Amino acid sequence: MIQSFIITGFLGVGKTTMLTNTVKEYFGDKKVAIxxxxFGDIGIDGDILSNVYSEVLEISEGCICCQLAEEFESGVIEIMxxxxxxxxxxxxxxxxxxxPIFLSLQNLGISVEGVICVVDSKNLDTYKDNSTAKYQIGGSNILVLNKTDLVSDTELESVKLEVIQIKEEFNIKNTMTSKPIFNNYVVSSANQGLVNKEVFDGIYEVNEIAGLAKDYKHDDHTSKDSITQNVAYLKEGITFNDVDEVLKNIPKSIYxxxxxxxxxxVDNPLVVNYSFGNVSFDELKEYAQPSIMIFIGESIDDDVKTLCSKFDFLNLPQFRLKK
Ligand SMILES: Nc1nc2c(ncn2[C@@H]2O[C@H](COP(=O)(O)OP(=O)(O)OP(=O)(O)O)[C@@H](O)[C@H]2O)c(=O)[nH]1
Ligand SMILES: [Mg+2]
Structure with missing residues (x-):
C-alpha cells in the first residue's frame, strides 16, 4: 500500500521548508512523489520543490479542499x-x-500515515484567530512547532500550551459518534522544518473514518475568507537591492x-520569501518564467497599488493572468 503524509499549516509557517529539508533527510532512499x-492562481512552491524532487505535481488555481477534489484525485492517480x-x-x-484531502487519499486506497500541521511558533498569535488555522490544528495528528530559533524556551512552552488548547477545542470528531477521529496526537518542535524521525513513524490509529466520510460537510471557506493575493511582475535589469527595498516596505496588511x-x-534566479516580517532568499537552479512577487494578506489591494507606485519596476497585470 502506498503511504502518504499530509502537510498543512497556515501561510508561510514552513511547510515547503519541511518538505525540502526533513523529507529529503529521512526519505531519501524511497521513491517520493510530492x-x-x-493559495491563488500562480504557484512558486512547485518550482522550489522540483529543484529537489523529480516528481512534483502542482495543483493551483483553487483550493484542493474545496473545489479541486476531482483534480486532486486524478492528479494523484496520474502520479501513481x-x-x-x-x-x-x-x-x-x-x-x-x-x-477533505485525507478522505480523498483514503478513497484512492492510499494509507494516510499522518497529518502534520506546521505551526509558526513566533507568529501563532498573529494568525491563530483565523478559523482555517484552527481547523488545520484540529484536523491534524502531528503538530510541529516550527521556527523554534525565533522564540525563547519559555515562549515555546506557552505556544505549545496554546496549540494543545486549540487542538482540544477544534479536534475533528465523527459527526455521528462525537468521538475524535484521531486516537492520539503528538506535539513536536522543529527548526527549519527538521523534526525527529519518530514523528513519521505512524502511531496514529484513526476511528471510524468511513462513517464520517459520508457525513462530513465541508464549508467552502474560500468564498468567505478575507485573505487574498495580488501578483506583481518585475521589470528586467533590477538589482538585489531593489528587491530588498520592496521587502523593507511591506505594510502590515500583507503578511x-x-x-x-x-x-x-546574482547569477541564479532567487526565491524570495517573506512571512510575518522575516525575509529569506534562496537560489534556484532553473526558472524560465518572468520575475514575479505574490503578495498575500487581508484587504491588501490598495496597499499593493501604493507599493507598485512607489517602486516603478513593480507592475500589476492589467488583467488576470492564467498559467
Ligand atoms: N527563522 C526561521 N525561518 C523559517 C523556518 N522554517 C521556515 N522558515 C522561513 O519561513 C518562510 C516561509 O517558509 P515556507 O516553507 O515557504 O512556508 P510555507 O508554509 O510552505 O508557505 P506557503 O506555502 O506560502 O503557505 C521562508 O522564508 C523560510 O525560510 C525556521 O525554522 N526558522
Ligand atoms: Mg509552501
Missing amino acids: VVNE NKYNPEIIFVETSGASEPF RVKGVVKVSD
Missing part, C-alpha cells in the same frame, strides 16, 4: 501510474483544511510575500 497546492511512488507527500495551501526574481547582480 503534490503541492498553493506514471511514477509508482512508495510514499506521497501532499503540501496543502496555507488556506486549506486537511481533512506573506513569495516570488522568484532574476536580478542583474
Whole structure:
C-alpha cells in the first residue's frame, strides 16, 4: 500500500521548508512523489520543490479542499501510474483544511500515515484567530512547532500550551459518534522544518473514518475568507537591492510575500520569501518564467497599488493572468 503524509499549516509557517529539508533527510532512499497546492492562481512552491524532487505535481488555481477534489484525485492517480511512488507527500495551501484531502487519499486506497500541521511558533498569535488555522490544528495528528530559533524556551512552552488548547477545542470528531477521529496526537518542535524521525513513524490509529466520510460537510471557506493575493511582475535589469527595498516596505496588511526574481547582480534566479516580517532568499537552479512577487494578506489591494507606485519596476497585470 502506498503511504502518504499530509502537510498543512497556515501561510508561510514552513511547510515547503519541511518538505525540502526533513523529507529529503529521512526519505531519501524511497521513491517520493510530492503534490503541492498553493493559495491563488500562480504557484512558486512547485518550482522550489522540483529543484529537489523529480516528481512534483502542482495543483493551483483553487483550493484542493474545496473545489479541486476531482483534480486532486486524478492528479494523484496520474502520479501513481506514471511514477509508482512508495510514499506521497501532499503540501496543502496555507488556506486549506486537511481533512477533505485525507478522505480523498483514503478513497484512492492510499494509507494516510499522518497529518502534520506546521505551526509558526513566533507568529501563532498573529494568525491563530483565523478559523482555517484552527481547523488545520484540529484536523491534524502531528503538530510541529516550527521556527523554534525565533522564540525563547519559555515562549515555546506557552505556544505549545496554546496549540494543545486549540487542538482540544477544534479536534475533528465523527459527526455521528462525537468521538475524535484521531486516537492520539503528538506535539513536536522543529527548526527549519527538521523534526525527529519518530514523528513519521505512524502511531496514529484513526476511528471510524468511513462513517464520517459520508457525513462530513465541508464549508467552502474560500468564498468567505478575507485573505487574498495580488501578483506583481518585475521589470528586467533590477538589482538585489531593489528587491530588498520592496521587502523593507511591506505594510502590515500583507503578511506573506513569495516570488522568484532574476536580478542583474546574482547569477541564479532567487526565491524570495517573506512571512510575518522575516525575509529569506534562496537560489534556484532553473526558472524560465518572468520575475514575479505574490503578495498575500487581508484587504491588501490598495496597499499593493501604493507599493507598485512607489517602486516603478513593480507592475500589476492589467488583467488576470492564467498559467
Ligand atoms: N527563522 C526561521 N525561518 C523559517 C523556518 N522554517 C521556515 N522558515 C522561513 O519561513 C518562510 C516561509 O517558509 P515556507 O516553507 O515557504 O512556508 P510555507 O508554509 O510552505 O508557505 P506557503 O506555502 O506560502 O503557505 C521562508 O522564508 C523560510 O525560510 C525556521 O525554522 N526558522
Ligand atoms: Mg509552501
